[in-house]
Amino acid sequence: MAEGIKDKVAIIGMGCTRFGEAWDKSADDLMIESSMECMEDAGLEKKDIDAAWWGCCFPMGGLSGLPLSMLLKLPFIPVTHVENFCATGTEALRAASYAVAAGVYDIALAIGVEKCKDTGYGGLPDFGGMMGGTSRWDMPNATAPGLFAIMATSYFAKYGLSPEEGKRTLAKIAVKSHHNGTLNPKAHMRREITVDEAMNAPIVAWPLGLYDCCGVSDGSAAAIVVRAEDAKKYRPDPVYIKSFNIAISSGEEKMYTDWDYAHVETTVRAAAKAYKEAGITNPRKEISMMETHDCFSITELTEYEDLGISPRGRAKEDVDAGFFNLDGQIPNQPDGGLKCFGHPIGASGLRMIYEMYKQLQGKAGPRQIKNPKIGLTHNMGGFPPMNVIGISILGL
Amino acid sequence: MVGITSYGAYIPWYRLNRNIIYSAMGWLNPATLTPGEKAVANYDEDSITMAVAAAIDCLNGLDRGKIDGLYFATTTSPYRERQNAGIIAAALDLRPDIRTSDFSDSIKAGTGALLSAYDAVKAGSVKSVIVCASDCRLGKPGSAQEEIHGDGAAALLFGDSGVIASLEGAYSLSHDFMDHWRAAEDRFDRSWEDRWIRDVGYNEFTSEAISGLLKKYSLNTKDFAKVVYPCLYTRAHADIGRKLGFERGQLQEHMFATVGNTGAAYPSMMLVAALEDAKPGDKILVASYGNGADAVFFQVTQEIEKARERRGIKKHLASKKDLASYERFIASREVLTIETGGRGEETAATSASTLWRHRRAIEALVGSRCKRCGTRQYPPQRICVKPDCGAIDEMEAYRFSDKQGHIIGYTGDSLAFSINPPQMYAMVDFEGGGRSWFDLSDCDLDSLKVGMPVEMSFRRKYHDAARGVYGYFWKAMPIRA
Numbered sequence: 001m002a003e004g005i006k007d008k009v010a011i012i013g014m015g016c017t018r019f020g021e022a023w024d025k026s027a028d029d030l031m032i033e034s035s036m037e038c039m040e041d042a043g044l045e046k047k048d049i050d051a052a053w054w055g056c057c058f059p060m061g062g063l064s065g066l067p068l069s070m071l072l073k074l075p076f077i078p079v080t081h082v083e084n085f086c087a088t089g090t091e092a093l094r095a096a097s098y099a100v101a102a103g104v105y106d107i108a109l110a111i112g113v114e115k116c117k118d119t120g121y122g123g124l125p126d127f128g129g130m131m132g133g134t135s136r137w138d139m140p141n142a143t144a145p146g147l148f149a150i151m152a153t154s155y156f157a158k159y160g161l162s163p164e165e166g167k168r169t170l171a172k173i174a175v176k177s178h179h180n181g182t183l184n185p186k187a188h189m190r191r192e193i194t195v196d197e198a199m200n201a202p203i204v205a206w207p208l209g210l211y212d213c214c215g216v217s218d219g220s221a222a223a224i225v226v227r228a229e230d231a232k233k234y235r236p237d238p239v240y241i242k243s244f245n246i247a248i249s250s251g252e253e254k255m256y257t258d259w260d261y262a263h264v265e266t267t268v269r270a271a272a273k274a275y276k277e278a279g280i281t282n283p284r285k286e287i288s289m290m291e292t293h294d295c296f297s298i299t300e301l302t303e304y305e306d307l308g309i310s311p312r313g314r315a316k317e318d319v320d321a322g323f324f325n326l327d328g329q330i331p332n333q334p335d336g337g338l339k340c341f342g343h344p345i346g347a348s349g350l351r352m353i354y355e356m357y358k359q360l361q362g363k364a365g366p367r368q369i370k371n372p373k374i375g376l377t378h379n380m381g382g383f384p385p386m387n388v389i390g391i392s393i394l395g396l
Numbered sequence: 397m398v399g400i401t402s403y404g405a406y407i408p409w410y411r412l413n414r415n416i417i418y419s420a421m422g423w424l425n426p427a428t429l430t431p432g433e434k435a436v437a438n439y440d441e442d443s444i445t446m447a448v449a450a451a452i453d454c455l456n457g458l459d460r461g462k463i464d465g466l467y468f469a470t471t472t473s474p475y476r477e478r479q480n481a482g483i484i485a486a487a488l489d490l491r492p493d494i495r496t497s498d499f500s501d502s503i504k505a506g507t508g509a510l511l512s513a514y515d516a517v518k519a520g521s522v523k524s525v526i527v528c529a530s531d532c533r534l535g536k537p538g539s540a541q542e543e544i545h546g547d548g549a550a551a552l553l554f555g556d557s558g559v560i561a562s563l564e565g566a567y568s569l570s571h572d573f574m575d576h577w578r579a580a581e582d583r584f585d586r587s588w589e590d591r592w593i594r595d596v597g598y599n600e601f602t603s604e605a606i607s608g609l610l611k612k613y614s615l616n617t618k619d620f621a622k623v624v625y626p627c628l629y630t631r632a633h634a635d636i637g638r639k640l641g642f643e644r645g646q647l648q649e650h651m652f653a654t655v656g657n658t659g660a661a662y663p664s665m666m667l668v669a670a671l672e673d674a675k676p677g678d679k680i681l682v683a684s685y686g687n688g689a690d691a692v693f694f695q696v697t698q699e700i701e702k703a704r705e706r707r708g709i710k711k712h713l714a715s716k717k718d719l720a721s722y723e724r725f726i727a728s729r730e731v732l733t734i735e736t737g738g739r740g741e742e743t744a745a746t747s748a749s750t751l752w753r754h755r756r757a758i759e760a761l762v763g764s765r766c767k768r769c770g771t772r773q774y775p776p777q778r779i780c781v782k783p784d785c786g787a788i789d790e791m792e793a794y795r796f797s798d799k800q801g802h803i804i805g806y807t808g809d810s811l812a813f814s815i816n817p818p819q820m821y822a823m824v825d826f827e828g829g830g831r832s833w834f835d836l837s838d839c840d841l842d843s844l845k846v847g848m849p850v851e852m853s854f855r856r857k858y859h860d861a862a863r864g865v866y867g868y869f870w871k872a873m874p875i876r877a
Contacts, residue, residue, distance in 0.1 A: 119738060128742050140819075140834060141813075141858075142812060143812045149807035150822065153807065156846075206809075206818065206841060251777075252781055255773045255774065256773070261804050385833070
C-alpha cells in the first residue's frame with residue numbers, strides 16, 4: 001500500500017541565482033552559482049551527492065544528464081535529464097525526493113535551469129516544430145501569451161466581466177506581484193506599478209497586456225534532499241515535504257467538449273491529491289502562503305479558484321480585498337512570482353520552493369511573512385487545454 | 397445528357413480600391429489609372445485554397461464519395477511539381493481512386509479543363525468530374541496588371557444525371573499568340589503592347605470563336621439569354637458584343653470593376669454568375685480568351701432550381717472588407733520584403749512522411765467518431781477521449797471541415813509573427829461535438845465574440861521559402877454568408 005511522501009523527505013539546502021536577462025552569463029554559469037549556494041547552504045560538497053536530477057526544458061539547453069555532470073565534474077554518479085514543460089523544476093525535485101524516500105540514495109540534488117535570452121527575440125523560443133506529431137500543421141500559430149489569453153476571453157464571458165472589469169482585476173494581481181518584487185534583491189523586475197499603468201500597457205495578446213505577462217528570464221535554482229530522519233544531522237531548520245503531486249491533462253480538456261477554458265482542470269485534480277496527502281481539509285484556512293504559477297495574470301486568477309481558495313467565479317472578490325497581498329490572509333508570490341522574480345522555465349518550480357523554504361526558515365528579509373506554517377507551490381507547464389501541474393506542500 | 401450538375405464560386409473577402417494602388421504607384425506609370433476595385437486574396441490564400449473554397453460551395457449538400465475526378469485550371473500553381481489538383485482533392489476528402497489533372501499555362505485553361513471533363517463524362521469513362529478554376533495573379537508594382545488582376549475561383553461539377561445546364565457544343569481556336577508570357581524562372585508576366593493584344597488577339601480570337609460556334613451549330617445571337625466572355629479592356633469588351641450583334645442586356649456583367657481579371661477562373665466565374673440568374677430553357681454562350689479561345693454553349697434545364705443553395709458569385713461579392721493599404725497588399729503577396737523578426741524566421745521543417753501518414757487529418761480535417769459512444773474527436777484518436785468510454789480502436793472517420801462550430805475563447809496575439817497581425821486564434825467547439833484550436837482568418841479582432849459561429853476554410857498555414865514548401869491546414873472564420 002502506497003504511503004505517499006508526507007514527512008519522509010526534507011530539504012536541507014537550496015540555492016537560487018538572481019533571475020533576469022543575464023547577457024553575460026551562460027546556463028553553465030547560472031548552474032554553478034545555484035549549485036554552489038545550495039551545497040554551501042547544506043554544508044555539503046559534491047562528493048557527498050549520490051545522484052542528481054537536472055531540469056531544463058528547451059532542447060537548446062542540451063540533452064541527457066551530461067551538461068550538468070560535466071559542468072560540475074560530478075564523479076560518475078547517476079544524472080537524469082528531466083523535462084516536463086514549465087513544471088520541469090518541480091519534477092526534478094520530485095524525482096530526487098522519491099529516490100531518497102525509497103532508500104536508494106541518502107543525498108540527492110535537484111537543479112533546474114533555463115537560458116531563455118539567447119534567441120534574439122522577445123518571448124519564449126517559438127513552439128513551431130517543438131510540440132511534435134502533427135503540431136506543425138494543426139497547432140495554431142500561437143505563443144504562450146495567446147494560449148492563456150484565450151482563457152481570459154472565456155473567463156470574462158463565462159462570469160460576465162466586461163473587458164474593463166476583467167482587465168482591472170488582472171491589473172491588481174500584477175500590481176501586487178510588482179510590489180513584492182521590489183522587496184527581493186534576486187527578482188528580475190523590481191519596480192512598483194499602478195493599476196492604470198497595467199491596464200493601459202501595450203497589448204501582447206488580447207486581452208493581456210505587457211504587465212499581465214511574466215518576465216522571460218535566465219536563471220537557475222537547486223535543492224538538496226535527504227530522508228527526514230537524517231535531516232537534523234545537517235541543519236536545525238530543515239523544511240519537510242508534505243506533498244508532491246503532478247497531474248497531466250488526459251486530452252479531455254482539449255478534445256472533449258465539457259471543459260470551459262475558464263479554469264485549469266489539472267490544478268483541481270492535483271490540488272485534491274496534494275491536500276489529501278498533506279492532510280489539509282480547508283486550504284483557505286490552513287495554507288500560510290503560496291507561490292503559484294503566474295505566467296500570466298489570468299492564470300493566477302483562475303488558480304485561486306482551482307486550488308479551492310476562492311469560490312468558483314469569485315476570485316475577483318479576494319483579489320479586490322487584498323487577500324493575496326503580502327499583508328493579506330494568504331500572501332501569494334511573496335518573492336514577486338513568475339511575474340517579477342522571472343521565469344527561466346526549467347528553474348521556476350525550484351525557485352518557488354526556494355521562496356517557501358526561506359520563508360519557513362524566517363530568512364526572507366523585508367518580505368518575511370509572519371510565522372508561516374504551510375507553504376504551497378503550484379507550477380504549471382503547457383497551456384490551459386493541455387498541461388502539467390506540479391504542486392508541492394512544504395512545512396516545518 | 398451531359399453537362400453541369402452543380403456550380404460554386406469563391407471571391408476573397410478583401411477588396412482593394414484601384415485608387416489605392418494608383419496613389420502608391422501611379423507616379424511610375426500615370427496611364428495605368430483603372431476605375432473600380434479588385435478582389436485580393438488574403439495572405440494565407442492562393443489558387444489552391446480558393447479552388448477548395450469554390451469546390452466546397454459547389455459540393456454543398458452533395459455526396460463527395462461520388463466524384464470520379466478533379467481537374468484544376470490555373471496559371472498560378474503554387475507547386476510546379478506536386479500535383480496541385482491532388483492537394484485540392486485531398487482537402488475535399490475525395491476518394492483516392494479518381495482522376496486528377498492540372499490544366500495550366502494559359503488563361504484559357506479553365507475552359508480547356510471544362511471541355512475535358514465534359515468529354516470524359518460523355519465518353520462514359522467517369523460519371524462525375526469537378527472542375528476547379530482559380531487564379532491569383534501578381535502584377536509587378538507599377539504595372540497595369542497590378543491594378544487589373546483580381547483573385548477568385550469557380551467550380552463546376554460535370555455529370556450525366558441531374559444536369560442543370562447541358563453542354564451542347566464547343567468551338568476552339570489555338571494560336572501561339574505571345575501576348576504575355578512567363579518563363580520558368582520568372583515571377584511576373586511580361587507582355588507585348590496592349591494595342592496589339594487588343595486588336596489582333598482579344599477582339600479577333602474572342603469574336604472568331606463565338607462566331608465559329610454560332611456557324612458550326614447554326615445558331616443566332618438572339619438564341620442566347622447570356623453571352624459570357626472575359627473583359628481584358630472594358631471598351632473592347634463592349635465592342636466585341638456589339639459587333640457580333642448581341643444586345644447589351646445579353647452580355648454577362650464582367651465584374652472587371654468589382655473583382656478584376658481573374659485569369660483562368662474568369663470565364664467560369666462569369667458563367668456561375670449567369671447560372672445564378674438563369675431560367676430553364678436559357679442558352680448561355682461562354683468564351684474564354686488566351687493563346688486562342690474556346691467557345692462553349694449550354695442549355696439550362698428544369699433542374700437549375702435545385703442548385704440555388706450556393707454562395708456563388710452574388711453572396712461572395714456582397715461580403716467584403718476594404719483593404720486600406722497598398723503596402724499590406726504587396727506584403728501579403730510577398731512582393732514587399734518585410735521585417736519578420738527572429739520569431740518569423742523560425743520555420744520548422746515539413747516532414748513529408750508525417751504528412752502522408754496523417755494526410756486525412758491534416759489535409760481534409762478528418763477526425764474520428766467513437767462507434768461505441770458517438771463522441772467526435774479531433775485529431776483522430778485510437779482511444780476514445782470521452783472519460784467514461786475509453787473504447788480502443790473502435791473509431792470511424794468523421795469529417796470536420798464541412799461542420800460549423802462556435803468560439804469558446806479567442807485571442808489576437810501580437811507576439812506571434814503574422815503578415816496580418818495580430819495573429820488571431822480560438823478554441824472551437826463543433827456543432828455535434830468535437831473541438832480543437834484553430835487560427836482565425838478573414839476577420840477583425842474587434843468583431844470576435846465568445847459564442848460566435850464559425851466555419852472552416854482551407855488555408856496556407858505557412859510558407860517555408862527556404863525549403864520550397866507551402867504548408868496547408870484549416871482555419872476557422874466567421875460565417876461568410
